[in-house]
Amino acid sequence: MRTQVAVIGAGPAGLLLSYLLHLEGIDAVVLETRDREYVRQRVRAGVCEQPTVELLREIGLGARLDVEGLPHEGFSLRFDRADHRIALTELTGKSITVYGQQEIVKDLIDAHEARGLPVEFEVSGVELSGVDTEHPVVRYRDADGVAHTLECDVIAGCDGFHGVSRPSIPDSVLKTFTRDYPFAWLGVLARTPPSDEELIYAHHERGFALHSMRSPEITRLYLQVDPAEDLANWSDDRIWSELTTRLAVDGDFVLREGPILDKGITPMRSFVAEPMRHGRLFLAGDAAHIVPPTGAKGMNLAVADVRVLSRALKALLKGDPAPAESYSDTCLRRVWRAEHFSWFMTTMLHTDPDADGFARRLQLSQLRYTASSRAAATSLAENYVGLPFA
Template sequence: MRTQVGIIGAGPAGLLLSHLLHLVGIESVILEARDRPYVEGRIRAGVLEQGTVDVLNDTGLGARMNTEGLLHHGTTLRFRGRNHHIDFVDLTGKAVMVYGQHEVVKDIIAQRLADGGKIVFEAADVAAHGIESDAPSITWRDKDGKDYTLDCDFIAGCDGFHGICRPAIPAALQQNYERVYPFGWLGILARSKPVQEELIYNLHDRGFALFSMRTPEITRLYLQCQPDEDIANWSDDRIWAELHHRLEGEDRLKLAEGPILQKSVTPMRSFVSTPMRHGRLFLAGDSAHIVPPTGAKGMNLAVADVRYLSRALDAYYKKNSSDLLGSYSDLCLRRIWKAQRFSWWMTSLLHKFDERNAFENEVQLSELDYVVSSRAAKTSLAENYVGLPFEDQ
């Protein structure tokens, strides 16, 4: 089998890259270890930056998002039991869209298949070969045990943190940066009426809590917990009691309960691996970087990566220029580190750290006071939250 770009991983990065390449006449094949129902059912974050919304709309993927997504003009920081609104539109002229990552994945899969795109699900034992040569290839085995080889010009590693692509880069050439946080998020999806129309980021003396939503009938809620918390110890009643305790306060905000549809614990970490290119292999999305979800940057960074990569590949095939391919890693990493800084700052601002003393806790509250009372500080938060502009290539 032969194609121009072999893509490993059918998450948002791999799928969107394939779609963007199709729009400029570049062929690709996607290989995915899981089956289609699993890929379409993975519940992940759902806050889309303005730039991500623009990319989806500009490339014909935004119809269902614009119908079913929830446009948010701001967000709320809550501490000492009171809400403080950050108006994104007033501060930046931009907004964000709440639309689940799995819904974006469904939309792109449907479009790729409608366009005749090739997605191989349940590809086992995937391996990348010859990445330092001019003729790389990918091998895999299908669910019936038949072996295949895909010859290609380039390989895009979009297979996530635990994938095979990043380890394919020689360890001696890699530099990894990591911060593991001493807590996780216990998240639930519940059939209950949202308490308000925008997200609430809440600092409480018992830990962080986040109110979000997926639809006008489905809420997404999180509690700061231990990173190794056993979800079996958290009954539905215990979860709702803790959410009431942390989210409700002096202003009489009332949280509506409902059946819990899903619950899980997610550890929190920041991770960056450099470089994002070695030979004919290019990393994109979670295969190269992880951010804590506080800043809502994960999928948005993946979209930025493949936007840059698709343009670099287009320049290679149409102009015989490798300049943009050569600058791909540096260009992506400038944006990634800005997103890491913002995500680290939001995480530090809004979570309880057991090692902090009373002085440091008061400084944390003072910083929140400053953020919500200073237009300059609110603008800085808003600019980063709605998404920094893409760099020109």
């Protein structure tokens, strides 16, 4: 078997890259270890930056997003039992759209199937070789266990933090930077209308809470918990009680409760691997970097990566190596900006169990300054809606 680009991973990064390459007339094969329905249904991020939305519209994948997506022109920082609105559109002229990552993945899978673009699910034993040559190879077994050798010009590693792509780069080449946080998120998906029209980021002495949504009927909510917390300790009643406490505000806000459809605990970390390229192997998305979800940057960074990568690969395959050589540096400038913003939002809003009184008062001071200063609010809003693509 032969293709121009072997794409490892059928998440938003891999599928979007494959589709962008297709639009440029470049052949690609996507390999994914999970089954098709799992990939279509797994719940992930839900905030799309304005540049992400504009790109999806530009390539003809914005129809369902425009019908079902929820545009937001602001969100609330909630502390001191009061809401402090960050007016995104007023401050920046831009907005964000709530549209689940799994919905984008569904749109991309449907687009691949409509055009007959190859996506192989349930593959196993994926191995990369020759990545430092001009003719790398991917070996794998298909869903029936049949062994395949896929020859290609380029490999795009879009297979996430635990995938095989990043470990295929020698330790002598790769530098990694990690920050682990002393808290995790307990996330729940509930069948109930959202309790507010916009997202609420709440700072509370018992821990952070987030009120979000996926549709007019489905609410997404999060609670800060200890990373070692056992999910079995959190009954539905306890979750609703804790959310009610942390989201409490002076006024008429009432948290709407409903059946919890899904819940899980996610640890929080910051991670960056440099460089994002070795030979003919290019990393994109979570394979190269992880951000804590507080800044809503993970999926949007993946989109930004593959936008740069698709253009770099087009040039490379036509004989111009310069964009490919600068791919890592170009992406990392945006990655580190997003890492800083995500760290800023995380440390400003979460309750650090090891922080002393001095640190907690500094944290509250930062919240009050951000909510009261137009300059500070504008900086937050500018980063939140998404900086322009490189």
